[in-house]
Amino acid sequence: MSALPTRHEIARMDAQDPLGDLRDRFLLNEGEVYLDGNSLGVASKDALxxxxxxxxxxxxxxxxxxxxxxxxxxxxxxxxxxxxxxxxxxxxxxxxxxxxxxxxxxxxxxxxxxxxxxxxxxxxxxxxxxxxxxxxxxxxxxxxxxxxxxxxxxxxxxxxxxxxxxxxxxxxxxxxxxxxxxxxxxxxxxxxxxxxxxxxxxxxxxxxxxxxxxxxxxxxxxxxxxxxxxxxxxxxxxxxxxxxxxxxxxxxxxxxxxxxxxxxxxxxxxxxxxxxxxxxxxxxxxxxxxxxxxxxxxEVDLQALRGKSLALTDLFIQLVEGQCAGLGLTLQTPRDHALRGSQVAFSHPHAYEVMQALIARGVIGDFRAPDVLRFGFTPLYISFADVAQAAEVIRDVLVKETWRDPRYGVRAAVT
Amino acid sequence: MSALPTRHEIARMDAQDPLGDLRDRFLLNEGEVYLDGNSLGVASKDALxxxxxxxxxxxxxxxxxxxxxxxxxxxxxxxxxxxxxxxxxxxxxxxxxxxxxxxxxxxxxxxxxxxxxxxxxxxxxxxxxxxxxxxxxxxxxxxxxxxxxxxxxxxxxxxxxxxxxxxxxxxxxxxxxxxxxxxxxxxxxxxxxxxxxxxxxxxxxxxxxxxxxxxxxxxxxxxxxxxxxxxxxxxxxxxxxxxxxxxxxxxxxxxxxxxxxxxxxxxxxxxxxxxxxxxxxxxxxxxxxxxxxxxxxxEVDLQALRGKSLALTDLFIQLVEGQCAGLGLTLQTPRDHALRGSQVAFSHPHAYEVMQALIARGVIGDFRAPDVLRFGFTPLYISFADVAQAAEVIRDVLVKETWRDPRYGVRAAVT
Missing domain, CATH: 3.40.640.10 (Type I PLP-dependent aspartate aminotransferase-like (Major domain))
Incomplete structure (x- = not known):
């Protein structure tokens, strides 16, 4: 596997992102990485x-x-x-x-x-x-x-x-x-x-x-x-x-x-x-x-959207696999671009608890039974820095086994 | 027919209305009488x-x-x-x-x-x-x-x-x-x-x-x-x-x-x-x-709601029939309380044009083909003074034949 991109390289991806200016049109929570736009998209200023x-x-x-x-x-x-x-x-x-x-x-x-x-x-x-x-x-x-x-x-x-x-x-x-x-x-x-x-x-x-x-x-x-x-x-x-x-x-x-x-x-x-x-x-x-x-x-060119979507999901797969090897994650999403949408799924034997721990740390994805961690990447408002932050939090939660906290095993009616 | 209620008597009806305080909770247009709540109800402050x-x-x-x-x-x-x-x-x-x-x-x-x-x-x-x-x-x-x-x-x-x-x-x-x-x-x-x-x-x-x-x-x-x-x-x-x-x-x-x-x-x-x-x-x-x-x-007692609804529609029928005799209106709604909802319909040979003329004067009801003028009375926000104002405008439009203005014959796609 080639070396993982540096923080500097990731900042350059954002600087070169042709859709980067669109992010400010959305109401994003400071410090949170919202990878659940494939369940409920974020509110925009235009919508309100x-x-x-x-x-x-x-x-x-x-x-x-x-x-x-x-x-x-x-x-x-x-x-x-x-x-x-x-x-x-x-x-x-x-x-x-x-x-x-x-x-x-x-x-x-x-x-x-x-x-x-x-x-x-x-x-x-x-x-x-x-x-x-x-x-x-x-x-x-x-x-x-x-x-x-x-x-x-x-x-x-x-x-x-x-x-x-x-x-x-x-x-x-x-x-x-x-x-x-x-x-x-x-x-x-x-x-x-x-x-x-x-x-x-x-x-x-x-x-x-x-x-x-x-x-x-x-x-x-x-x-x-x-x-x-x-x-x-x-x-x-x-x-x-x-x-x-x-x-x-x-x-x-x-x-x-x-x-x-x-x-x-x-x-x-x-x-x-x-x-x-x-x-x-x-x-x-x-x-x-x-x-x-x-x-x-x-204002959105759909080819640019697709390019960014694949770059985001490529980076996410690369960072998570590179940083979390041996921590129980298995990629469920095709690596082939021709077979991939705009989301990435990893299975994990404790997927429910892991997702609750991630959400508590401000990385919002969702759990899908029986064992899937699902992350959606909306190219209009997700940045490459978001991807890096999410991958770091995932690694931290898995390494520290934060998900073993009994709070994260309590299942809500709806996720 | 008994004498029509005076302006003073109508003011007393409003003063004694047990639902009278609720009107302020709605966003009503100044000077307009909205008798189309049976098509689209008015926005309330609570809703917004x-x-x-x-x-x-x-x-x-x-x-x-x-x-x-x-x-x-x-x-x-x-x-x-x-x-x-x-x-x-x-x-x-x-x-x-x-x-x-x-x-x-x-x-x-x-x-x-x-x-x-x-x-x-x-x-x-x-x-x-x-x-x-x-x-x-x-x-x-x-x-x-x-x-x-x-x-x-x-x-x-x-x-x-x-x-x-x-x-x-x-x-x-x-x-x-x-x-x-x-x-x-x-x-x-x-x-x-x-x-x-x-x-x-x-x-x-x-x-x-x-x-x-x-x-x-x-x-x-x-x-x-x-x-x-x-x-x-x-x-x-x-x-x-x-x-x-x-x-x-x-x-x-x-x-x-x-x-x-x-x-x-x-x-x-x-x-x-x-x-x-x-x-x-x-x-x-x-x-x-x-x-x-x-x-x-x-906060609404449904018997009080019904009482006010019937009082509003009674007053409307009484005023319109009393003030517009011989002007082409025929009541289509039952006089019997047991058979009446919270709306009043009159037929008129030029109902479409009459309704357009009323709307232009700020009395909002609706037209239903082929010849019906329909007025809805929502007891939460319609007052007895509204009823009196509407009846006066109807009389004025019919007496002056305002509805003959060719503008009022142009039919919109939706009413």
């Missing part, structure tokens, strides 16, 4: 400023008139197009609405409707569980359908795709390991079998360049409160390829998906565009904070 | 203060830790119980989640699951349309079901309920006319036919006392951004009677409805309680504003 406008001017003063004059009603489309630019989707194919779970339900139903006669959903056993739960929910209403899972009995995804498969629901980046899939190649394989794909972008949107249109993806869903920094629980997005719009159906046929929502017609007539994937009235205050959070992306 | 905490302390400083320490994860249950006290629901039966439309979908599926072998949903042609659209969505996944509509070919609701009916979806207060249904009596009739009921409380929750448990209601849904003042598009609630919990199923089976959401199990196992009616991660900023908005209800 827009929310202030939304509460003090739009809600308090203009009230009901804001549906028109502040553009509340079209906000889901406006934000959808804004996110579309980050995920390689031309305008008119993305809308912000509801939750990732509910958007999975819409997308699976829509895909199955386009592939009648086929009766299988393929998904991943290692998926974030709600993807599987929502697929179960779809099957509960369409009992001719069944599910095949990658990872169950060692099955590989590619081997599960045949002419019975209607749709494949797959994560772009695995939420635990950070492994990145090749979207274009897998989409081609799925299409070759006559099936459709729903990409879950929860851990890739805003973390790296995504090219939905170029990959010929059919549907995608994703959340906005991780790398997009939209705020806690901010509504999710759904993408439908333009070639499917106007031909697709989904059962959450609420008034915001109607072609003429204000005609108050008795019968449902779906909008021919992406509005069809809306359902009911959206939480405007959360959307307005998200609008503020998204403004920064006008 | 709580939102400030949520953004500046919980999100910005405590970040991911707020899921535990600020109680974000249980907020939907906490707010659900808080709303439960306003709608006659004992604790553990109400949760705040998603939108009214999506909650209708959950409740209809759940009810149909409890009444297998029956194949009819009964609803109202005069319902707010999304109720009907969502019922269509349910039927799209359960094609053995069909719908019967009150008001189609003159059908009365009671005549449509027989032993084929699984569930009746019915509005407590009609969104256009303000007509109030007798919840206990109609629920008894529905149960006598072996069917279940889903009550839509959008226009009654926070407007008048609701007694779901006492009426033996099965399910209910409602919104929080009207009389509950939760903020634009704040998430909706759903009620499931305790006797059904543990036996009901609904297909939006997301991770927040799992019995052990943080065990990250591959298979779905529904929570036996009201959590089962959650689905995905909720928009916390919108929920935190709602939490602030709901604090005022600890």
């Amino acid at each position: 400023a827009e929310l202030q406008d939304a509460t003090h001017t739009e809600w308090s003063r203009d009230l009901i008139r804001s549906w028109n004059i502040a553009g509340w009603f079209d906000l889901p489309l406006e934000l959808g197009d804004r996110i579309g630019r980050l995920i390689g989707a031309a305008a008119g194919q993305v809308v912000v609405s509801d939750t990732t779970s509910i958007n999975i339900y819409k997308a699976l139903h829509a895909a199955i409707g386009l592939r009648q006669g086929r009766n299988v959903i393929v998904a991943e056993a290692g998926s974030f569980p709600t993807d599987l739960y929502m697929a179960e929910g779809v099957i509960s209403t369409l009992p001719h359908m069944s599910m095949r899972l990658e990872g169950r009995d060692g099955a590989r995804l590619e081997d599960l795709i045949d002419d019975q498969v209607a749709v494949v629901l797959v994560n772009h980046v695995n939420y635990r390991t950070g492994e990145l899939r090749d979207m274009a190649a897998l989409t081609r394989k799925i299409h070759a079998a006559g099936a459709l794909v729903v990409w879950d972008l929860c851990h890739s949107a805003g973390a790296l360049p995504v090219e939905l249109d170029a990959a010929q993806a059919d549907f995608a869903v994703g959340c906005t409160y991780k790398y997009l920094n939209g705020g806690p629980g901010s509504p999710a997005f759904v993408y439908v390829a333009e070639r499917h719009l106007g031909h697709v159906d989904q059962p959450l046929s609420g008034w915001w998906g109607h072609a003429r929502p204000f005609a108050f017609e008795t019968g449902f007539a779906g909008d021919p565009g992406i509005r069809r994937f809306q359902c009911g009235t959206q939480p405007i205050l959360s959307l307005r904070a998200m609008k503020g959070a998204l403004t920064i992306w006008d | 203060a709580e939102l400030q905490d949520a953004t500046h302390t919980e999100w910005s400083r405590d970040l991911i830790r707020s899921w535990n320490i600020a109680g974000w994860f249980d907020l939907p249950l906490e707010l659900g119980d808080r709303i439960g006290r306003l709608i006659g629901a004992a604790a553990g039966q109400v949760v705040v989640s998603d939108t009214t439309s999506i909650n209708i979908y959950k409740a209809l599926h759940a009810a149909i699951g409890l009444r297998q072998g029956r194949n009819v949903i009964v609803a109202e042609a005069g319902s707010f349309p999304t109720d009907l659209y969502m019922a269509e969505g349910v039927i799209s996944t359960l094609p053995h079901m069909s719908m019967r509509l009150e008001g189609r070919d003159g059908a009365r609701l009671e005549d449509l309920i027989d032993d084929q009916v699984a569930v009746v979806l019915v509005n407590h207060v009609n969104y256009r006319t303000g007509e109030l249904r007798d919840m206990a009596a109609l629920t008894r009739k529905i149960h006598a036919a072996g069917a279940l009921v889903v009550w839509d409380l959008c226009h009654s929750a926070g407007a008048l006392p609701v007694e779901l448990d006492a009426a033996q209601a099965d399910f209910a849904v409602g919104c929080t951004y009207k009389y509950l003042n939760g903020g634009p598009g704040s998430p909706a609630f759903v009620y499931v009677a305790e006797r059904h919990l543990g036996h009901v199923d609904q297909p939006l089976s997301g991770w927040w409805g799992h019995a052990r959401p943080f065990a990250f199990e591959t298979g779905f196992a529904g929570d036996p309680g009201i959590r089962r009616f959650q689905c995905g991660t909720q928009p916390i900023l919108s929920l935190r504003a709602m939490k602030g908005a709901l604090t005022i209800w600890d």
